[in-house]
Amino acid sequence: MLWLVSRSSELVVTDAGRRDLIGSTGDITDDDLILRFPNLQLTRDSAAIYRGRLRRRLLLNRCSSCGVWHDPPSPICPACWSREVAAAEVQGTGTVFSVIFLYQGPPTEGVDYAVPYPVVVIELDDQAGLRTTGTVVGSPSAAIRIGCRASLEWIERSGVPMPAWRLKTGGRS
Numbered sequence: 795m796l797w798l799v800s801r802s803s804e805l806v807v808t809d810a811g812r813r814d815l816i817g818s819t820g821d822i823t824d825d826d827l828i829l830r831f832p833n834l835q836l837t838r839d840s841a842a843i844y845r846g847r848l849r850r851r852l853l854l855n856r857c858s859s860c861g862v863w864h865d866p867p868s869p870i871c872p873a874c875w876s877r878e879v880a881a882a883e884v885q886g887t888g889t890v891f892s893v894i895f896l897y898q899g900p901p902t903e904g905v906d907y908a909v910p911y912p913v914v915v916i917e918l919d920d921q922a923g924l925r926t927t928g929t930v931v932g933s934p935s936a937a938i939r940i941g942c943r944a945s946l947e948w949i950e951r952s953g954v955p956m957p958a959w960r961l962k963t964g965g966r967s
């Protein structure tokens with residue numbers, strides 16, 4: 795298995811096939827990707843997803859054989875076991891599946907635990923059961939409820955784009 799990992803500021807590339815490892819095409823180099831996400835372990839299964847984030851595109855892995863999406867990233871489709879898996883862009887709409895509020899945590903740019911800080915799981919419209927986690931922007935805590943409709947909105951956090959969610963008025967639709 796091919797691995798590319800970032801440990802602190804040390805860059806470790808453990809395979810000569812680096813270009814294949816994270817699909818280095820376009821204007822975001824492998825080194826860019828590692829440097830922009832220094833605290834993440836990037837693998838061949840997740841690199842395209844984070845490359846998409848830098849382009850403000852929310853990608854998840856999808857099976858090219860049967861069409862099933864899955865997350866977290868895996869090299870094998872959980873539905874048909876095909877290895878024909880590739881990152882694809884989701885629609886960016888969904889429904890709040892669960893919500894928690896953080897009253898404390900590590901100091902983080904843009905996070906105010908006194909508000910408190912909301913973390914939601916969004917069930918995406920692309921597929922039943924396909925969920926992603928993020929925060930909510932533009933709504934008071936009391937308005938963030940299970941069943942609310944939400945749409946993707948990009949914010950900046952620590953110098954990189956981060957997917958967040960803005961609630962649509964009117965609740966479930």
Ligand SMILES: [Zn+2]
Binds near residue numbers: 858859861871872874
């Ligand atoms: Zn499949």
